[in-house]
Amino acid sequence: MPSHNPLANRDRMKIQRQHMPEQDAVERGHNFKEVNLGLPEEVAKIEAQRCLACEKTTCITACPVGVKIKDFVDLVLAGDYIGAARKIREDNSLPAVTGRVCPQEDQCEGKCVLAKKGSSLAIGYLERFVADYEQSTGQLGMPAIAPATGKKVAIVGSGPAGLSCAGDLIQKGHKVRVFEALHEIGGVLIYGIPEFRLPKEIVRQEVDNLRQMGVEFETNVVVGKTVTIDELMQEEGYDAVFLATGAGLPQFLGIAGEHLNGVYSANEFLTRVNLMRAYQFPEYDEPVYDCRGKDVIVVGGGNTALDAVRTALRLGARSASIFYRRTEAEMPARKEEVAHAKAEGVQFHFLVNPLAFEGDEKGWLKSVTCSRMELGEMDASGRRRPVPVQGSEFETAVSLAIIAVGTTANPLVQSTTPDLATNKRGYIVTDADSQKTSKRGVFAGGDIVTGAATVILAMGAGRNGAKAIHDYLTTDVF
Amino acid sequence: MFRILRTRALGRNIKLFEIEAPRIAHKQKPGQFVILRLHDRGERIPLTIEGSDPKKGSITLVVQSIGKTTSLMNSLEAGDVVLDVVGPLGKPSEIRNYGTAVVIGGSVGTAVALPTARALKEAGNRVIGITGSRSKDLLVLEDELRAVSHETFVMTDDGSYGEQGLVTKKLQELIDSGLKIDLVLAIGPVPMMRAVWNVARTHGIKTLVSLNSIMVDGTGMCGGCRVLAGDKSKFACVDGPEFDAAEINFDVLIQRNNMYRGDEKRSLDKFLANPEEDLKLMRDLRSRADAERCQLETLEAAAKREVSDAVA
Ligand SMILES: Cc1cc2nc3c(=O)[nH]c(=O)nc-3n(C[C@H](O)[C@H](O)[C@H](O)COP(=O)(O)OP(=O)(O)OC[C@H]3O[C@@H](n4cnc5c(N)ncnc54)[C@H](O)[C@@H]3O)c2cc1C
Ligand code: FES
Numbered sequence: 001m002p003s004h005n006p007l008a009n010r011d012r013m014k015i016q017r018q019h020m021p022e023q024d025a026v027e028r029g030h031n032f033k034e035v036n037l038g039l040p041e042e043v044a045k046i047e048a049q050r051c052l053a054c055e056k057t058t059c060i061t062a063c064p065v066g067v068k069i070k071d072f073v074d075l076v077l078a079g080d081y082i083g084a085a086r087k088i089r090e091d092n093s094l095p096a097v098t099g100r101v102c103p104q105e106d107q108c109e110g111k112c113v114l115a116k117k118g119s120s121l122a123i124g125y126l127e128r129f130v131a132d133y134e135q136s137t138g139q140l141g142m143p144a145i146a147p148a149t150g151k152k153v154a155i156v157g158s159g160p161a162g163l164s165c166a167g168d169l170i171q172k173g174h175k176v177r178v179f180e181a182l183h184e185i186g187g188v189l190i191y192g193i194p195e196f197r198l199p200k201e202i203v204r205q206e207v208d209n210l211r212q213m214g215v216e217f218e219t220n221v222v223v224g225k226t227v228t229i230d231e232l233m234q235e236e237g238y239d240a241v242f243l244a245t246g247a248g249l250p251q252f253l254g255i256a257g258e259h260l261n262g263v264y265s266a267n268e269f270l271t272r273v274n275l276m277r278a279y280q281f282p283e284y285d286e287p288v289y290d291c292r293g294k295d296v297i298v299v300g301g302g303n304t305a306l307d308a309v310r311t312a313l314r315l316g317a318r319s320a321s322i323f324y325r326r327t328e329a330e331m332p333a334r335k336e337e338v339a340h341a342k343a344e345g346v347q348f349h350f351l352v353n354p355l356a357f358e359g360d361e362k363g364w365l366k367s368v369t370c371s372r373m374e375l376g377e378m379d380a381s382g383r384r385r386p387v388p389v390q391g392s393e394f395e396t397a398v399s400l401a402i403i404a405v406g407t408t409a410n411p412l413v414q415s416t417t418p419d420l421a422t423n424k425r426g427y428i429v430t431d432a433d434s435q436k437t438s439k440r441g442v443f444a445g446g447d448i449v450t451g452a453a454t455v456i457l458a459m460g461a462g463r464n465g466a467k468a469i470h471d472y473l474t475t476d477v478f
Numbered sequence: 479m480f481r482i483l484r485t486r487a488l489g490r491n492i493k494l495f496e497i498e499a500p501r502i503a504h505k506q507k508p509g510q511f512v513i514l515r516l517h518d519r520g521e522r523i524p525l526t527i528e529g530s531d532p533k534k535g536s537i538t539l540v541v542q543s544i545g546k547t548t549s550l551m552n553s554l555e556a557g558d559v560v561l562d563v564v565g566p567l568g569k570p571s572e573i574r575n576y577g578t579a580v581v582i583g584g585s586v587g588t589a590v591a592l593p594t595a596r597a598l599k600e601a602g603n604r605v606i607g608i609t610g611s612r613s614k615d616l617l618v619l620e621d622e623l624r625a626v627s628h629e630t631f632v633m634t635d636d637g638s639y640g641e642q643g644l645v646t647k648k649l650q651e652l653i654d655s656g657l658k659i660d661l662v663l664a665i666g667p668v669p670m671m672r673a674v675w676n677v678a679r680t681h682g683i684k685t686l687v688s689l690n691s692i693m694v695d696g697t698g699m700c701g702g703c704r705v706l707a708g709d710k711s712k713f714a715c716v717d718g719p720e721f722d723a724a725e726i727n728f729d730v731l732i733q734r735n736n737m738y739r740g741d742e743k744r745s746l747d748k749f750l751a752n753p754e755e756d757l758k759l760m761r762d763l764r765s766r767a768d769a770e771r772c773q774l775e776t777l778e779a780a781a782k783r784e785v786s787d788a789v790a
Contacts, residue, residue: 181697183515183522183562220564222697226501248699252711259706259730261737268700276521276694282748285521285547286694287741363733410698412716 003053004077017119018047025343029313032195032279035340036100036128044129048076050121054113059123062111065460067091069108069123076126085134088127089143093167094160094459096135096202097189099128101303102456103334135205145213146173151473154179154238156223156413159187161244161446161458161465163206166215168466174473176214177238179221184275187246189455191275192267194307196314197337200274224412229420233441240441240469243428244462247447249410252403253299257357262289262365266300266308266404273311289400292316297368299323299354300404301331306338308402309346317400321347323354325373325386351375351386355393357401369395407452417442427451434468435461443469479767480563483536484556490615491543492586493552494528500535502527502565508593509571509688509720512537513696515562516550517759523547524693526590526719527566537563540589540618546745550756558760559767567696568719571686575602577660580652581627582645582674584666585611588619590688591665596626603661604628608648610670614639646673659683664723668732675723685723689714692735706730 005012021037022028028035039047051073059069067088075084088095104110104124112120134140151174155162158180170176184190186203211217221227223245232238250265252258269288272278276286296312298305301324313320322341324331327350331338342348351373358367372392375384409426421429421438428437428444435443445461447453484496502512511526530537543549554560571594581595588609599605607627611617612635624630631648632640641648645666653659662685664674671687678685691703691714698716705714706727712718749756 181564182695183564220562221501222564222567225567225697226505226565248697250699250701252701252704254711258711259704259727259734261733265701268694268702271694271700277519281741282745284519285745287521287738287745289737290741363730363736412697 004074005049005051005053007049009052012050012052013114013117015046015050017050017122018043018125020122020125022340025340025345028196029344030316032314034199035196038132039122039125039129041129041133044076044126045079047122047126048073050114051077052113058111058113059108059121063091063108064454064456065091065463067108067127072130073121073123073126076130081130081133082137082139084130088130091463092456092459093164093463094206094455095127096131097160097198097206098456098459099124099126099131100198100202101193101334103454105335107456135202140209143171143213145171148175149173149473151175151239152177152237153240153242153469153473154232154236155242155244156229157181157187157244157246157446157448158185158207158217159244159246159446159458160189160455161246161448161462162187162242163210164459164462165242165244165445165466165469166462167210167213168463169469170210170213170215172466172470174470175216177216177218179223179227180217180219181222182275183219185217185219187244191271192304192307194270194274194311196310197307222412224414224416229413229417229439229442239473240443242435242462242465242469243413243437243442243444243448244446244458244465245410245413245448246458247407247409247427247452249408250403251406251408253354253405255354255356257359257365258403260357260359260365261363262359262400263357264289264400264402266298266304266402267407269308269402270304270311273315279311279315288315290315291400293318294399295319295321295397296400296402297321297323297398298402298404300406301326301333302404302406303333303337305402305404306333306341306346308404310337310341310344312400312402313344313346319347320345321349323349323352323370325351325353326375326383327351330383353386353388354401358395365399365401367395367397368401369393407447409448409451425451433464434471435465436468441472443472479559479561479763479770481767482554482556482558482560483534485554488540488589488618489585491552492616492618493541494589495539495541495551495554496531496536497539497560497563498535499537499563499565502563503530503532503535503537506530506537506566507570508573508597510566510568511696511719512539512563512565513567513693514539514551514560514564516547516560517756517763518561519759520561521547522562522694522696524567524690524696524715524719526688527593528589529593537565540586542586545742546749549746549749550753550760553753553757554760557764559764561763564696567715569717571597571663571720573597573601576684577603578606578658579603579661579663580606580608580649580659581623582608582610582649582662582664582666582670583623584645584664584670585616586618587664587666587670587688588617588623591663592619592622592626594663595623598661598663599626599628606652607631608633608645610634610645610648610666612636644673645670646677649674649677653677653681653683661686663687668728668735671723672728675728679724686720687723687726688719689721689726689731690719690735691715691731692737705734
């Protein structure tokens with residue numbers, strides 16, 4: 001394909017990486033509106049000109065779903081934004097979401113040749129630009145739907161894995177119904193990631209697109225409780241099932257005082273605020289701890305921790321701090337979120353680990369005792385293991401503590417499906433390529449297989465699952 | 479959306495609802511609960527299922543107005559709809575033949591205890607029912623309890639009905655009379671359950687309680703419902719709601735249930751001052767459900783016509 005880039009490589013490299021316009025840091029610390037405002041069209045075009053259109057597309061190799069980055073960037077240069085969106089959608093069904101939340105620095109942008117020479121092409125910004133353009137014009141590149149096959153597939157869980165699986169299967173002509181335990185569709189995209197990073201309207205729009213394509217959704221169904229997998233297959237006539245239930249079970253620290261009022265799991269805190277909109281209490285009924293004027297700490301260093309701490313800040317906390325037991329370099333959170341959080345006034349305390357929470361006579365949290373840490377030997381995750389520094393304990397006053405140290409598998413489905421193999425940690429075991437489980441006709445993907453990972457990996461698993469399910473339904477080979 | 483089929487006033491601010499929820503009705507077992515959300519701005523609250531009719535596809539819930547959501551709920555009538563009902567959640571009661579089981583219900587707790595009491599009787603237990611409340615107007619489902627118990631005692635704090643005194647007084651009397659009790663099931667306000675346990679424990683009687691922790695999702699996802707059981711943390715929504723009283727730290731339970739007291743009051747006051755806003759949301763919901771049903775019926779009629787045309 002001839003390139004639409006008017007510039008020679010030398011000139012392309014002279015252009016600086018374009019900045020994402022964002023809401024003022026002080027102002028946004030008090031509202032839930034989106035932080036990043038999106039690239040204006042002219043800026044997106046300038047950014048696109050930076051692409052060297054490399055022969056060896058290392059960026060594409062580094063994308064878990066292989067989005068054809070070079071092609072879509074070229075379509076941006078050509079001004080064919082809908083074409084660019086369609087190009088992305090060939091591999092990624094939620095571009096408006098991933099353009100906002102993918103850890104691009106570890107994936108496509110991390111492997112961009114420009115990264116070695118300064119700063120990478122802003123692939124995430126461009127993806128978002130294209131997806132937002134598409135949504136704003138309403139000219140969704142709706143894919144064609146194959147003739148009906150008469151087969152029925154049940155999808156359990158409506159996070160990115162379930163949604164992308166549904167989107168692919170409906171195109172193949174199968175009847176698809178998504179079962180969701182909560183009252184709203186979207187999984188972590190709805191209950192976990194806050195409005196200021198991923199507006200819920202965007203998720204709803206994507207869900208609506210799927211609905212228009214014919215995907216059916218049934219909320220308020222906890223598979224394993226409301227109905228079992230066997231009942232779905234034997235009584236309701238589903239020919240195949242895709243399990244995409246995520247890794248929703250919160251982990252606590254297991255230290256003294258975790259039952260005090262004012263200690264939350266990040267899941268609870270974020271669910272109250274995002275899914276239940278407690279930030280609009282009492283217009284919305286669900287309350288959340290009143291952070292106004294309070295000192296809040298969040299324990300952890302991932303995206304969830306950052307989302308929680310920035311949420312607390314927006315709810316009016318006097319101070320909002322991250323307590324992380326390693327250093328900034330080991331933080332698994334997206335770099336952009338760390339930078340945003342710093343600009344907003346979030347405080348970071350590295351190499352500290354809580355040992356106990358203390359409360360007042362009424363059972364409300366009033367302080368936390370921590371130990372300082374240092375980095376020791378490498379551990380299994382390839383990171384240096386934090387070890388406590390002898391005699392470094394200190395106590396600090398705090399009113400709200402949010403625990404964001406990870407999640408594990410929710411056993412509800414597995415415990416009612418005895419012939420479904422799980423590993424030691426409760427995750428569902430699947431065949432690596434096909435997402436097949438040990439149970440005939442049942443496939444699984446996303447966090448429930450890999451453990452807590454990323455939106456794009458979950459979507460990739462959903463796609464693989466859809467492919468395998470389609471093969472299974474059309475060839476009946478398991 | 480879930481339609482209310484029937485309501486029945488049971489006592490002061492206490493109402494029974496029969497709600498269309500076929501999936502839940504098919505699976506419900508004694509001791510399980512649902513999480514319900516009334517409208518788009520509503521909170522999610524847990525309610526124990528009083529019973530179900532799988533044939534009719536309905537479940538019954540008994541609701542006492544305490545906060546905003548329960549007050550709004552109790553203004554609803556047959557034909558109204560609620561937006562979300564999910565369940566059945568939690569572990570079913572552990573039913574087996576213990577021998578003699580004393581089932582104690584505190585006010586609306588009696589409704590919650592009923593299905594378990596019935597199942598205990600069916601499993602061969604001798605069931606002794608005790609229902610108690612502050613006064614007569616808060617006493618519910620006495621006849622129903624009588625029907626599933628071999629013997630029934632009614633207690634009111636103020637003596638306005640039945641015998642005067644707390645349920646624990648009756649329990650103590652039963653123990654003192656030499657009756658061998660193998661199981662106590664106590665369901666009601668936390669202080670009542672704790673008081674019952676304090677009597678039962680001195681006689682080494684196994685006691686089950688049903689905990690009304692604050693919940694959000696009801697599926698083990700948030701941990702907000704966690705209770706301190708021994709030195710372990712358990713989630714009331716998935717590990718319970720029924721627990722052996724011996725493991726439960728009641729002080730922590732009471733403390734955690736107080737967490738949103740101020741917000742709950744604010745929410746209730748706001749509702750009482752201006753109920754119209756919420757009532758309108760409920761009316762809109764009902765119109766939405768009516769329209770959907772209408773559409774469905776037209777579609778079904780059309781489908782039927784097609785079939786009969788094809789046959790002809
Ligand atoms: C706060 C937070 C921030 C994050 N930020 C980022 C980020 O910036 N970038 C990124 O790439 N990743 C991020 N992640 C990780 C990412 O969101 C997850 O890896 C991804 O959502 C996993 O997708 P999934 O479809 O496997 O599961 P989920 O999104 O967890 O969805 C699972 C769904 O299944 C439902 N479910 C569970 N059990 C049942 C059942 N028995 N019956 C019916 N339904 C059921 C759940 O209610 C849920 O809706 C973040 C995660 C969190 C929690
Ligand atoms: S209610 Fe959320 S875990 Fe129990």
